[in-house]
Amino acid sequence: MTNVLDMTKSLLPVASKEKQSRILLIDDNDSLRLISKTALSTSSFIFDEAKNYLQALEKIKQHKPASVILEIQKGNLDVFDTCRLLRSNPILADVPIIVTVELDDTNSLQRAFDSGATDFLVKPLKYSTVLYSLRFILRSAKDSSEIRNNNIQLSTVQAMARLGYWTWDVKKNIFKISEQLADLCNINLINFDQTLEGFLHLVEPNDLKIVKHRLQEASFSDSVQSIEHRLQVIDAKSIFVHQEIVRKSTNGKLIITGTVQDISQRKASEQQIHHLAYFDTLTGLASRTYYHERIQSFIQTADRREEKFAFLFLDLDGFKDINDSLGHNQGDELLKIIAARIQNEIRDVDFAARLGGDEFCILLSGIIDDEPVAEVACRCLDQINKPLTLSQQQIRPRVSIGIAIYPRDGDNEHEIMKSADTAMYAAKKAGKQCFTFYTQDMALQAVSRLEKEQMLLEAFEDKQFMLHFQPQISMKTGRMVGVEALVRWRHPAEGMISPDEFIPEIEQLGLVTQLGEWVLKTACEQMASWHQSGFPFIHVAVNISALHFQDTSLLSTVKDILAKTGVPAEYLELEVTESAMHVEECLNIITQLREVGIKIAIDDFGTGYSCLASLKQLPFDSLKIDKVFIDDMLTNHHTALLLGTIIGLANALDYKIVAEGVENNEQALVMHGLGCHIIQGYLFGRPVSSDEIPKLINFDFSPQIETEPVR
Numbered sequence: 001m002t003n004v005l006d007m008t009k010s011l012l013p014v015a016s017k018e019k020q021s022r023i024l025l026i027d028d029n030d031s032l033r034l035i036s037k038t039a040l041s042t043s044s045f046i047f048d049e050a051k052n053y054l055q056a057l058e059k060i061k062q063h064k065p066a067s068v069i070l071e072i073q074k075g076n077l078d079v080f081d082t083c084r085l086l087r088s089n090p091i092l093a094d095v096p097i098i099v100t101v102e103l104d105d106t107n108s109l110q111r112a113f114d115s116g117a118t119d120f121l122v123k124p125l126k127y128s129t130v131l132y133s134l135r136f137i138l139r140s141a142k143d144s145s146e147i148r149n150n151n152i153q154l155s156t157v158q159a160m161a162r163l164g165y166w167t168w169d170v171k172k173n174i175f176k177i178s179e180q181l182a183d184l185c186n187i188n189l190i191n192f193d194q195t196l197e198g199f200l201h202l203v204e205p206n207d208l209k210i211v212k213h214r215l216q217e218a219s220f221s222d223s224v225q226s227i228e229h230r231l232q233v234i235d236a237k238s239i240f241v242h243q244e245i246v247r248k249s250t251n252g253k254l255i256i257t258g259t260v261q262d263i264s265q266r267k268a269s270e271q272q273i274h275h276l277a278y279f280d281t282l283t284g285l286a287s288r289t290y291y292h293e294r295i296q297s298f299i300q301t302a303d304r305r306e307e308k309f310a311f312l313f314l315d316l317d318g319f320k321d322i323n324d325s326l327g328h329n330q331g332d333e334l335l336k337i338i339a340a341r342i343q344n345e346i347r348d349v350d351f352a353a354r355l356g357g358d359e360f361c362i363l364l365s366g367i368i369d370d371e372p373v374a375e376v377a378c379r380c381l382d383q384i385n386k387p388l389t390l391s392q393q394q395i396r397p398r399v400s401i402g403i404a405i406y407p408r409d410g411d412n413e414h415e416i417m418k419s420a421d422t423a424m425y426a427a428k429k430a431g432k433q434c435f436t437f438y439t440q441d442m443a444l445q446a447v448s449r450l451e452k453e454q455m456l457l458e459a460f461e462d463k464q465f466m467l468h469f470q471p472q473i474s475m476k477t478g479r480m481v482g483v484e485a486l487v488r489w490r491h492p493a494e495g496m497i498s499p500d501e502f503i504p505e506i507e508q509l510g511l512v513t514q515l516g517e518w519v520l521k522t523a524c525e526q527m528a529s530w531h532q533s534g535f536p537f538i539h540v541a542v543n544i545s546a547l548h549f550q551d552t553s554l555l556s557t558v559k560d561i562l563a564k565t566g567v568p569a570e571y572l573e574l575e576v577t578e579s580a581m582h583v584e585e586c587l588n589i590i591t592q593l594r595e596v597g598i599k600i601a602i603d604d605f606g607t608g609y610s611c612l613a614s615l616k617q618l619p620f621d622s623l624k625i626d627k628v629f630i631d632d633m634l635t636n637h638h639t640a641l642l643l644g645t646i647i648g649l650a651n652a653l654d655y656k657i658v659a660e661g662v663e664n665n666e667q668a669l670v671m672h673g674l675g676c677h678i679i680q681g682y683l684f685g686r687p688v689s690s691d692e693i694p695k696l697i698n699f700d701f702s703p704q705i706e707t708e709p710v711r
């Protein structure tokens with residue numbers, strides 16, 4: 001024993017740095033086990049002992065061994081049975097089991113391996129070599145376990161990265177694909193026929209040419225070939241893959257190998273990002289970004305073919321009112337419908353985009369003359385104007401369209417858009433719900449917004465505003481019953497500018513209250529002045545912007561002005577659009593104004609979107625029926641019917657009704673017939689300066705009304 005110990009000591013390999021591995025020694029011979037243990041214990045290993053399988057199990061539960069040395073002579077379970085049982089224990093799955101065999105007993109050796117042994121030691125054990133063998137066995141066990149783990153990891157990673165690979169022995173045409181690649185294509189690896197053709201069969205037919213091309217290139221070149229293409233997936237949608245293909249020449253064999261990664265997800269997000277950038281999320285129409293790109297290609301195509309194209313700039317009329325009165329959700333709903341209607345009116349070769357807010361554009365290619373462009377514009381006006389229901393209310397959206405032709409009205413993106421925009425403003429000015437082609441002299445009128453802002457500020461300072469008054473005539477008496485005050489901007493250089501052109505800017509600049517107060521004061525001073533000249537008080541209607549109604553000082557301002565000018569409240573009427581009637585604070589102010597005796601008129605009735613039934617609940621005195629109805633009434637049977645209903649209801653509720661924008665006799669007579677007896681319009685007079693009014697006070701308008709029966 002001592003000898004053995006001494007001997008082993010001297011032969012011990014340097015063990016200090018070794019990690020202490022546990023070795024389970026299973027030996028049914030007590031004395032031999034003791035010898036073995038004592039001989040080996042001086043090494044860095046820790047030895048656990050067991051006499052048989054059951055004891056071994058106990059030890060394993062306490063400590064997982066790094067290796068098992070198995071030596072069984074007799075007993076219920078022989079060495080092979082024990083080995084088999086140990087091997088089947090999951091804890092020992094990757095633990096080397098070493099059996100001891102007689103030197104020439106190959107039969108036992110084979111049986112030992114069959115029953116799961118990893119290695120063997122020859123009996124009798126030479127302890128000096130046992131330690132080396134143990135170390136060697138343990139190291140290779142560790143390596144193989146690492147490799148096994150790495151393989152598992154690798155395939156997990158590959159599966160997670162949706163990464164597969166293939167190798168192709170070109171000469172023999174053996175094409176092997178990895179399990180992951182087979183998985184990607186949803187095929188069973190066993191069914192893959194292992195030829196290039198078999199692989200190409202998996203490629204999406206449209207991408208076949210490019211894939212073949214890259215494979216060919218790879219066989220001639222040393223550089224890595226990259227390609228993105230689609231693979232067909234059995235029973236599913238094809239997937240996008242990224243392939244890297246490289247040539248490897250080994251021992252004169254030409255092997256081409258490729259990695260294949262599924263990038264469908266990335267492609268999908270790319271597409272989504274593309275869609276987000278290129279399409280308007282609300283309406284699904286092309287976005288402004290997309291528009292910038294497309295107009296360049298329209299320009300290039302037009303230049304190349306020496307053709308023209310048309311730029312239609314569309315801007316909804318009164319969209320703000322819808323947002324204000326029906327809320328933003330309904331506003332969004334409307335934009336969606338409009339977008340669909342626009343898209344419907346254009347051919348595949350044309351292009352429509354939402355430029356922002358309620359602004360849209362249409363590009364029409366291959367234009368020869370203005371005629372077909374006008375037809376498209378007409379169709380858009382008609383289609384957009386079709387009735388639709390929002391919040392249970394029927395509305396008829398209106399739009400103004402400006403048209404510019406490339407290259408005639410601008411030979412680059414900026415110029416052509418500017419011209420279309422200028423033409424659109426001209427369309428708004430011409431009364432909205434119409435289209436206008438750009439003309440040279442519009443450019444002179446179109447001053448930049450900044451210049452306009454500066455000019456407006458000066459207008460206040462230099463008192464460039466003035467009031468005109470338009471008479472309102474009673475069809476019953478032929479006499480003037482009141483006037484509407486309409487502001488004008490008398491610009492020193494530009495001449496008379498219409499309020500439609502500057503009120504929106506005034507609102508944006510936050511000057512609307514200032515202007516409103518000036519109009520109120522001037523109108524009342526004028527009323528007082530007419531009165532002082534010996535005329536009875538004239539009813540004057542003053543337009544108040546909906547924004548001004550949100551100003552809480554409005555009530556006191558009006559009271560102040562009335563007090564200072566001495567005008568009785570009942571002669572003053574404030575005109576307000578329907579949209580203001582939907583704001584709680586405005587309603588409060590309106591109620592208080594009426595308590596003072598001031599009259600309230602709903603302006604532009606029919607263009608806003610309030611409900612007919614809500615008329616009963618609103619605090620007002622008169623209703624001004626918009627020009628749109630008047631224009632439409634003689635040709636559209638439905639409009640006449642609707643007007644009849646509105647007028648009937650308003651009369652029943654005892655409201656004063658005024659028809660606006662009446663330009664001819666027929667319109668006046670029909671309105672009169674329907675029960676609207678007060679008429680305002682060019683038929684009886686345009687808005688005129690204050691000194692023209694006294695002449696009209698006692699003027700008899702009856703001869704202007706031809707009383708022949710209306711057809």
Ligand code: C2E
Pocket residue numbers: 431470485486487498499500503516519542543544545603604660661662663680681682683687
């Ligand atoms: P509105 O209140 O609807 O005024 C009626 C508009 O129709 C006036 O245009 C008037 O000149 C025009 N008009 C009247 N009869 C006829 C007709 O028979 N045919 C045609 N084609 N037009 C007719 P105007 O003066 O250019 O005013 C435009 C708009 O500017 C007004 O529409 C009103 O909304 C606004 N506005 C005018 N003055 C003021 C003001 O003092 N304050 C505010 N906040 N807005 C004002």
Ligand code: CA
Pocket residue numbers: 484543575603604
């Ligand atoms: Ca008005």
Ligand code: CA
Pocket residue numbers: 603604605624626660
């Ligand atoms: Ca009006």
